[in-house]
Amino acid sequence: MPEQPERPLPLFPEPDTAPFWAATAGHRLTYQVCLACGQVVFHPRRHCTCCTSGDLEWRDSAGAGTVYTFTVIRQHGHPFFRARIPYLVGLIDLDEGFRMLAEIAADPEALRLNQRVTVTWEDHADLSVPIFEPQ
Amino acid sequence: MMAAPAAAIAGIHEFGKRVAGGLSPLQIKAECGARALEDAGLTWADVDAIYDASEAGRMQGLTIAEYFGITPRVVDTTAVGGSSYEFQAAHAARDIAAGKANVALLTYGSTAHSESRAIGTGARFGSEAQPAANMERPYGLTLIGNYAMVARRHMVQYGTTPEQLAEIAVTTRRHAMRNPEAVAGLADIGIKSVREITVDDVLGSRLIADPLHLLECCIVSDGGGAVVIVSRAVAAGLRTRPAWILGTGEAVGYPGSGADITTTAAARSGSEAFGQAGIRPEEIDIAMIYDSFTITVLAILEDLGFAKKGEGGAFAAGGRLGFDQPGGPALNTDGGGLSSNHPGMRGIFLLIEAARQLRGESTSQVPGARLAVAHGNGGLLGTRHAAATIVLGTE
Numbered sequence: 382m383p384e385q386p387e388r389p390l391p392l393f394p395e396p397d398t399a400p401f402w403a404a405t406a407g408h409r410l411t412y413q414v415c416l417a418c419g420q421v422v423f424h425p426r427r428h429c430t431c432c433t434s435g436d437l438e439w440r441d442s443a444g445a446g447t448v449y450t451f452t453v454i455r456q457h458g459h460p461f462f463r464a465r466i467p468y469l470v471g472l473i474d475l476d477e478g479f480r481m482l483a484e485i486a487a488d489p490e491a492l493r494l495n496q497r498v499t500v501t502w503e504d505h506a507d508l509s510v511p512i513f514e515p516q
Numbered sequence: 517m518m519a520a521p522a523a524a525i526a527g528i529h530e531f532g533k534r535v536a537g538g539l540s541p542l543q544i545k546a547e548c549g550a551r552a553l554e555d556a557g558l559t560w561a562d563v564d565a566i567y568d569a570s571e572a573g574r575m576q577g578l579t580i581a582e583y584f585g586i587t588p589r590v591v592d593t594t595a596v597g598g599s600s601y602e603f604q605a606a607h608a609a610r611d612i613a614a615g616k617a618n619v620a621l622l623t624y625g626s627t628a629h630s631e632s633r634a635i636g637t638g639a640r641f642g643s644e645a646q647p648a649a650n651m652e653r654p655y656g657l658t659l660i661g662n663y664a665m666v667a668r669r670h671m672v673q674y675g676t677t678p679e680q681l682a683e684i685a686v687t688t689r690r691h692a693m694r695n696p697e698a699v700a701g702l703a704d705i706g707i708k709s710v711r712e713i714t715v716d717d718v719l720g721s722r723l724i725a726d727p728l729h730l731l732e733c734c735i736v737s738d739g740g741g742a743v744v745i746v747s748r749a750v751a752a753g754l755r756t757r758p759a760w761i762l763g764t765g766e767a768v769g770y771p772g773s774g775a776d777i778t779t780t781a782a783a784r785s786g787s788e789a790f791g792q793a794g795i796r797p798e799e800i801d802i803a804m805i806y807d808s809f810t811i812t813v814l815a816i817l818e819d820l821g822f823a824k825k826g827e828g829g830a831f832a833a834g835g836r837l838g839f840d841q842p843g844g845p846a847l848n849t850d851g852g853g854l855s856s857n858h859p860g861m862r863g864i865f866l867l868i869e870a871a872r873q874l875r876g877e878s879t880s881q882v883p884g885a886r887l888a889v890a891h892g893n894g895g896l897l898g899t900r901h902a903a904a905t906i907v908l909g910t911e
Contacts, residue, residue: 391650392643398650421773424651450672450777450898452664453726454656458638462656470657472665472771472898480773482899484655489726494672510654 386460390505397426400439405509408502410444412479413437423479444500445516446475453489473498473513486514522613523620524751524758525605525871525908527556527744530850534701534737534857536627541572542583544625544740549584552742557754558619563744565590565617567604571861572625580623590617596768597894598806601743601863602904605890606764608745618747622867625740626859629705635736635860636660637724652899660733660809661725665898667811668727670778673826678727680829681810682718684847685731685854687837688807689713692851695879701857705737732810734853734862741864743871759871759888763793763907770900778826781903782819782891789905790821795887797821800907802873802888803837803845804866807852812893820891820905839880845889849873849880863892867906874910886910 391402401424404411413422417434428435451471457463469485469492485498498513529551531544539547553559566588570576577593590611594603601622608620628635636659657665670676692698693712702710713731721730751758765788769781790797797820805820807813814828822845823831837847848854850869853862870888872878888908895901 389653389656391653392645395645395647395650397647402650423773424647426647450665450669452657452661452668452728453723454658454661455722455726456637456660456724457656457658458634459656465656468656470655470661470665472777474774478773480771480775482652482655482657494669 386464388461388510389459390508398424401425402508405511406507408509410442410500410511411439412442412477414440421478423481442475442477446473446498448485448492448494448496448498449474449480450494451485451492484512486512521760521762522748523609523745524760525743525867526746526751526754526756526758527552527558528868528871529555529742530865530868531740532697533704534629534739535704536630536738541625541627545572545623546584548625548740548742549621549623552744556744556746556756558744560584560586562619563621564588565608565611565620567592567608567620567622569595569600569861596902598808598861598863599892599894599902599904600861601867602890602892602906603766605743605745605761605867605906606766606904609761609764612745612747618750620745621742622864623742624861624864627738628860629736629738633736636733658725659896660728662896662898663809663811664725664728666777666815670811670815671727673778676814676829678719679715680833681732681814682715683832684810684813685718686713686715687835688848688852688854690838691849691880692855695851695856698851698856701737702855705735728809734808734858735855737857737859739857739859741868743864743867757875759874759908760911761906762795762909763789763791765789765905768902771898777898778815780815780819780893780897781901782816782905785903785905786820786891789907793907795907800845800887800889801882801885802849802870803847804870804888804890805848806863806866806891806893807848807854808893812897813847816891816893820889839882846880846882849878866890866892870908874908
């Protein structure tokens with residue numbers, strides 16, 4: 382049997398996003414909030430993108446949000462994704478006020494913008510990949 | 517009354533073939549550079565400022581002067597994808613106005629087609645651990661998919677139709693069919709039926725990333741070009757008709773949380789450039805707009821102020837952007853990235869064709885063209901992109 386192509390995963394060491402990915406192993410979707418000014422920060426980083434305090438707190442998202450936009454990928458050069466087409470990728474607006482890119486496990490013909498979605502998890506060795514599905 | 521412009525495009529050259537036949541990107545750059553200098557009536561020794569996006573090798577700011585055999589006083593290595601050349605033209609105009617340079621040379625060379633580089637659907641994941649990339653890498657969003665996300669949002673938010681988007685591809689192909697180098701190039705890169713296309717052809721081509729169809733995506737070619745930008749004093753002694761740089765603007769965009777991805781960074785770079793030029797969009801004869809995809813053009817037409825946000829679809833309909841049509845600027849009269857050439861970063865061709873129009877030398881010439889805009893868009897419209905606008909005029 383030929384080896385199954387694997388999903389590309391984040392590369393480490395990368396200190397800004399390492400805590401996010403570490404939390405996914407416990408199926409926790411995390412984001413940051415600045416304790417000085419309240420700014421929601423995503424993607425993760427060490428500094429606040431609004432004020433200069435750098436006093437960021439990690440919080441857990443409930444993992445629910447709406448589809449801001451999406452596409453259906455029908456052609457791909459990478460063997461993992463080629464085997465997966467057609468599949469959906471979109472921007473999700475989480476209820477806590479951050480936007481993230483993610484795969485959406487849904488019927489390409491049925492999914493609509495602004496539809497409610499919830500996070501599910503695809504487990505890998507040291508982390509899990511968030512994949513959203515319609516509520 | 518605006519101050520007299522300090523800098524003008526005085527030399528241009530576009531590499532004629534879309535398959536380079538064994539030349540390297542560096543060789544294409546040098547050939548185009550020499551031809552553009554010749555076009556202006558200048559030579560390598562006149563060049564005192566070099567602008568390079570490092571597309572033909574790493575850290576070309578260090579090596580390209582030696583390769584060309586020049587001794588620049590200004591070295592600018594702005595590399596922001598396809599819009600690099602509009603950024604570089606803005607910087608050249610600024611450097612010339614500041615008295616730091618008299619003859620600026622911008623060059624581009626690429627063998628993307630010969631290398632079979634799958635620009636739009638390849639596995640663009642990179643090998644560097646970067647924070648933004650780490651949040652996107654697992655999802656396999658292709659470059660086309662990235663732009664498609666903007667198209668989807670635009671359609672739902674404003675009612676833009678697939679037919680309206682397709683019109684942009686139809687008009688651009690019409691212009692390409694009038695350009696012999698584009699016609700030969702389409703055949704050379706393997707397009708089986710080189711002809712004008714219809715809205716039905718576009719919508720009948722296969723979906724690559726919904727809602728974008730194959731014929732809404734730029735081709736992948738080899739190619740290159742060069743632009744020589746000179747000071748007023750130098751321009752006065754040259755034989756070519758100068759295309760004056762009247763205004764420039766630069767911006768970057770990223771989606772952030774809660775941002776509207778249907779509005780691109782062109783909204784900022786455009787108002788900056790038009791403001792400096794003292795020109796209104798409706799005065800523009802020629803719109804050279806980076807056409808990586810149909811949606812790129814539609815969103816940027818709106819952001820530059822040719823149409824209200826959300827009304828770009830209706831604006832582009834009915835062939836209005838054709839070179840011989842009233843009521844709108846002539847769009848991408850060389851045939852664009854959709855149908856003439858797209859070796860990966862086509863920003864330099866926007867400047868070249870704008871200058872051709874202002875000289876009266878286009879294959880889809882707008883009679884008496886006086887004002888042109890070249891707008892480059894680099895990177896990924898749905899995630900992060902760089903935009904620069906150059907307003908050009910015959911005086």
